[in-house]
Amino acid sequence: MSHIVQIATQVRDAQAVRAGCDRLGLDPPSEGTFKLFSQTATGLGVQLKDWRYPVVFDLGTGETKFDNYQGHWGKRERLDEFLQAYAVEKTKIEARRKGYSVVEQALDDGSIKLALSVGAAG
Template identity: 80%
Template structure:
């Protein structure tokens, strides 16, 4: 039986953030105070491709802060791509923790199908 799920992503897992960075070929995230254009915020900073300033995730609250100057300093698509990578990696971490095998397939529309099967780790 198949189940389709849509996920609204809150970033709360540093391991999945790191895995998302690896997946996209980004530099490792930086933890601590991170300078945005007009303020300094604390959290886990991820430098997205083509972005002037990093996105900073507060993994306690799940919130994110960034300044892309309405797309002039970074395209929203790069953030969407990272959030998708994070969600896939977080799903895989949790599924494997519960003993499921995991596979994924990239679809033509840019989405990623993640399949979980009980029993066995992949």
């Protein structure tokens, strides 16, 4: 039986953030306090491609902080791409932890289909 799931992503797992960065060919995330245009944010910082300032994830609250000046300092699509990569990697980590095998399929519309099944983790 198939189920369609939509997820509002909260970023709370450093391992999945690192895996998402690897997946997209980004520099590894770093922990600290980061300057955004007029504020600072503390957490796990990720520098997205072509973004002036990093995106900062507070792993304790799941909150995402960034300043892209309404797209002038970075396209929102890059953040959406990262959040998708994070969600896929987090799902794979949790599925394998529970003993499920995972098969990933990229779809023509840019979405990603994950099929999980009971058995040896793949």
